[in-house]
Amino acid sequence: MAFWILLLLGLATYLIVRHSVADITQTPVWLLWLVLMTPAFILSGWTLINGAKIPPPPGLIIWPSLVSLLLYWVLFQRGRQLPADTHTPTTELQLPNSPAPEPEPVRPIELAEETNLRNCFPWSVYYIQNIEYRPQAVICRGQLRTTPSNAYQRIKTNIEGQFGDRFLVIFQEGMNGKPFFVLVPNAQAAKSKTNQDQEQLTKPGLALLLFAATLVTTTLVGVKIAGIEPTKLNSDFNLIFKGLPYALGLMTILGIHEFGHYITAKLYKIRTTLPYFIPVPFFLGTFGAFIQMRSPIPHRKALFDVSIAGPIAGFVVTLPLILWGLSHSDVVPLTAKTGFLNTNALNPSYSILIALLSRLALGSELTTNSAINLHPVAVAGFLGLIVTALNLMPVGQLDGGHIVHAMFGQRTAIVIGQVARLLLLLLSLIQEEFLLWAIILLFIPLIDEPAMNDVTELDNGRDLLGLLAMGLLLIIILPLPQAIARLF
Structure with missing residues (x-):
């Protein structure tokens, strides 16, 4: 093996x-x-x-x-140390919601308009040196002479004053470390504001239908977790209520997680759908929930806030649920079949955080030779921690990938994502339960869509919060060191 x-x-x-x-x-x-x-x-x-x-x-x-x-x-x-006159490769350009290139190159602006475009870049703000025309994009390179936030706002205002809503203005950092501007034809400008306002994104009927279907599937799975054979429901349908603790616990965690994203996105006026649950009649009863954002992220601050709001909200509601569930769980002997993802005989030492919470909830009942037969609510809380950890993985378009992108920039985030995938594969040599996670992460692209202003950095408070989020990920997935376990 x-x-x-x-x-x-x-x-x-x-x-x-x-x-x-x-x-x-x-x-x-x-x-x-x-x-x-x-x-x-x-x-x-x-x-x-x-x-x-x-x-x-x-x-x-x-x-x-x-x-x-x-x-x-x-x-x-x-x-990565490139010569000073080396241009950034074409592959660096990742445009949010940009259409596919046409077979024949199309100039987004005419040559006669280039002078007007150059006038949008004051030398004291961003000294423009070169304009490159690409299919469906104009790349403006130069020297930044003020703060990234001030430069983006000034240039964006100038371009909108000169060209109206013809372009989306993107400020991105190149692979050589120099920021550049990208003008992308605004496809949404072809739609009237009336049509955009009339476009129904939320679809509450669909969201409610999926919520009800997921409640049914998770309740049926919860009946099995409670130790009741589904065939017994034919003789006593009231047994279905035994599955509600698990179903309501898990759906509350998933729902609060997604509403954290949803509410924060609304605060930044990002067009987004309601949370949609994904019901399945097996496995956990659901494949989770999701929202879809239909407009670009304005800046890295918004990217960070929207991304971290979900894991924080989900974790806050997970803590009381798992503590209550652990306090009502049974302590059982530790056996060879005990594992990290075995909820019938969970070895808490496979996770630093779970070990600490188990000790807090069960006290002296829990020893180094004990495992836990989880109460259905504890199962929901445990899965909530797993969902939090998986989302916090700093890879691509996962929440953690967005967080490190907002903290360190897209270039560094790609490297961090690659290292994270490899470390998880390495960890799977010790804990085989993580092998499936590691394989899943291999199929998640490392490149994340840039924000409109993808250059302005975060403040120290958000950087600290992001590091704490990565620390939370580590204490969920790393096993409890034996030296600490002996102190229990």
């Missing part, structure tokens, strides 16, 4: 490096791959010498991982 995981890890690592950073660094792909795979090779060598039953010491996991990540970062940065 370990060999196949190592093989999968090696192939996945190579593909990730090749597709993610091969175009933005001159460091050989094989060298980056070798550096990232070094911790896995060391762990595999330990297992080969000492056997799978003897766990490796923590230092053998932590120090090689830290050194390899540091070396990877140094090699990546050295390879």
Whole structure:
């Protein structure tokens, strides 16, 4: 099993490096791959010498991982040092909601209008040096001479005064570290404001129908979690109410999570749909809930606030539910079948946060040789933590990917996302339950859509909140160290 995981890890690592950073660094792909795979090779060598039953010491996991990540970062940065006159490659441009390029190049503006465009860039704000015409886009490069926030607002106002609503104005950071402006033809301008206002985004009827269907499917799953065979419902339908604690708990967590996104998006006047649940008659009874935003994100501050609002809201409601559920759960002996995702015999030491919450709720009943048979409400709370952790993964268009994008910029977020995927694959060598997560993350693109002003950085308060969110992710997915477990 370990060999196949190592093989999968090696192939996945190579593909990730090749597709993610091969175009933005001159460091050989094989060298980056070798550096990232070094911790896995060391762990595999330990297992080969000492056997799978003897766990490796923590230092053998932590120090090689830290050194390899540091070396990877140094090699990546050295390879990114481009000549001063090198233009950013075409692949860097990621436009929100932009239409597909037409077969023949189309100039968004006429040559006669170029002078008017240049006049929109005061030399004291953004000294324009070069204008590139692309299919359905105009790229304006130059030197920033004021704060990014002031520059974006001034240039945007000037362009709207000169060209009206013909263009969406995007301010993005290039791979060479220099910010540039992009003018994209505004497809929505063709629609009258009346038609946009009449377009019904919320569809409350559909949202209510999906909510009701998901309540039914999660209740049926909750009946099984409560230990009741579904066939018994034929003789006593009142047993269906045994599934409501799980169903209501899980749907409350998922709903509050999405409403956190929804309400925050509304505060920034971002057009968005209501939360829609996804019912399924198996698994957890649902594949979660989602909203769709139908207008671009104005700036990185909005991107951060909308993204982090969901996990925070979901976590706040998860805490009391899981504490109540844990206090009504049964302590059972620890067995070989006990695992992280086994709710019939959950080993709390597989997660730092769950171990701490279990100790708080169960007190002296819980020992190092104990597992927990979760109450249905505790199952819902446990799944709420899993949903929070999965959403906080700093990869692509997950909430965590948006958060690191807003904190560090799109270029650094791509690297962080790649490292996160590889670390989760490495963690799956220790906890096989994470292998499915790691595979799912491989199919999530690393590139996130930019905000309209994707250059202005966040304030210190939001940066701190983002780091705390990443800390929450770590204490959910990392196992409790044995040294701390003995103190319990």
